Amino acid sequence: MTHLQALLKNSVRQCPTKTAIQFEGECVSYADLEHQVRKVAGGLQKLGIHQGDRVAWFLPNCLEAILTTLACYQIGAVAVPLNYRYVAEEVIDVVERVDARMILFHVDKMQIVQPLLPTHEGMIAVSVGSTHSTPDDIHPFSVLLETEALVSGINVEPGNPAFILFTSGSTGHPKGVIHSHAGAFAGIETSRQIFEFTSEDVVLVGKPISHAGGLQTQLMPALSVGARVVLSMRPTPASAVSIIQAESVTEYGMLASDLLDFVEYLEQNPTGLPTLKNSIGSGDAVPTDLHHRFRDLLGWEVMEGAGMTEIGGYYAANPRFGTRKWGSLGLPTPDTELRIVTAEGDDCPSGETGEIVLRTPSATIGYWNDEQATTDLFRGEWLHTGDLGHFDDDGYVWFIGRKKLMIVRRGSNIAPAEVESIIDEHPLVHAAVVVGLRDPRDGELPVACVALIGKQDDSSEKTIRAYVADQLAEYKNPVHYLFFDELPRTGTGKFDRHQLQELVAENFGD
Known part of the structure; x- marks a missing residue:
């Protein structure tokens, strides 16, 4: 039995009656969670799922998604979670690429899946959620729970x-990232x-x-130690605050973009959250100004x-x-070897920018059916992140930008993150993303996509331009500004740089 298969073992032994998962008013104890996982595992086998088969699930955050994933681990099947915001073409693409033997889906997605x-x-379909009738070629999820429980994995x-x-695909065609049992457990342990x-x-x-942000860094590590998990699905700031108060939540992880919304809500609706002891902002850089605002509200510092x-x-990550x-970005995580290297692969001295490369037991074993992409990802044992950064004298890592996002203007590199951090600090600005615009003379020009806190007026752009010009070299200053009520996001909740790049080209391109 792998460590991943035994994930619940200690929690079940030490606190069998304690609530493991709380979701939509239902509480499932650790003992009951393990029992249901074994029943679903037996149900998957009865429907014909074998070791190595790919089991896709197209579900929001829910108990059934957790049961399915843990059950797949028990029988050696390969879980393939699908972004719940996928449209039909994206679902078809993933299902066909992995040759899925089964798809589990919420009834709200019936029109996509059927x-x-x-x-x-030969693909088996299982529906989740109440419905008056289930088509003959689709099994209700209850079928999986009616089977004799698997005795052992x-x-x-x-x-x-x-x-x-599958990666979000914001910079190209999504790739299927494969994680082994050993690698998955190593990632859980790190979190x-x-x-x-x-x-x-x-x-x-x-x-x-x-x-990975929900599954590997929050859900599974919490279950591995016997914590109580309150499951939600991208709650609004108001809903999150309500849940934190009602359930005495101690830890809540967010994307940096969601953290901004959370802080702005608390500023407008002052609320005490005495039980909340830790939070992290990830996915994008957390501006210094947002760090200050968070501490002013809660009295302690958000992790990044x-x-x-x-x-x-x-x-x-910054230490707890x-x-x-x-x-x-903090210090390298446990068991992670982190280097910052030049294009030639030499280590950069402190303060010098290079690419962040890693050697870690949680690394992927490769991309699904994509040998070239896998080869490009690794140089020997070192995984190349495509992130640019530098060490300071204390060993902390500072993020400069994505290698592929770097804007090159007349031979000079412009890191979008640097420009964004300045714009984000302006009191009129809710959020900003800087992208490059192709230009026949300069190569690329920086363009700022900005969501304001209030309504845009004739002076907004002039005011922000002047503010940025005082703090950045002229060549880094955005040439154009494009204003939005709300910046578009990818399926993972990050700001959608690819879509913004297209909108910038439409508005300012030749």
């Missing part, structure tokens, strides 16, 4: 695939250590568990970290306790 079945002969090698997560989860914690999991789907969690350096 047309797939006649063209995917299938013998699985630690290096065998456990799940495949457990950096957050210092204990059985006393109450963890609000609001990030989608179809992504950086991770990627390819390592199933974080590769750097001890010195946190605002604006930095």
